[in-house]
Each structure stands twice: as structure tokens, then as C-alpha cells.
Amino acid sequence: MKDSDKRPTETETILMALDQIGQTIDVMTSVVGRLRSYVQEREAAAGVEKSPPAGGRADQTLH
Numbered sequence: 001m002k003d004s005d006k007r008p009t010e011t012e013t014i015l016m017a018l019d020q021i022g023q024t025i026d027v028m029t030s031v032v033g034r035l036r037s038y039v040q041e042r043e044a045a046a047g048v049e050k051s052p053p054a055g056g057r058a059d060q061t062l063h
Contacts, residue, residue, distance in 0.1 A: 008016070
């Protein structure tokens with residue numbers, strides 16, 4: 001087998017990188033969700049009423 005046969009093609013490399021990015025996004029989405037739940041639980045325990053940020057919904061990201 002030639003060396004060129006063992007190396008992934010540019011397309012395969014791109015697809016692998018995109019897959020890794022997608023997995024990273026999935027993990028970070030999970031982490032953000034858990035942190036959001038934690039903050040909301042702490043907020044509820046402290047008796048603070050939840051109100052959305054000015055100009056947006058509570059679950060909306062402002063950029």
C-alpha cells in the first residue's frame with residue numbers, strides 16, 4: 001500500500017474536523033444547559049423572581 005493510500009483525503013480531513021466541532025458544540029450545549037439550570041435553581045432558592053433581560057427572552061442569546 002502506498003503512503004498516499006494511507007493518508008486521509010482533504011475531504012475526509014474536513015469531515016473529521018466538522019464532526020469533532022459538532023461533538024464539541026454538543027458537549028458545550030450540555031454544559032451551558034446544566035449551568036443555566038444551576039443558576040435558575042439558585043435564583044429560585046434565593047427567592048428572586050425571574051425576569052427576562054431587557055429587550056429579549058430569558059432563553060435568547062443577545063449578541
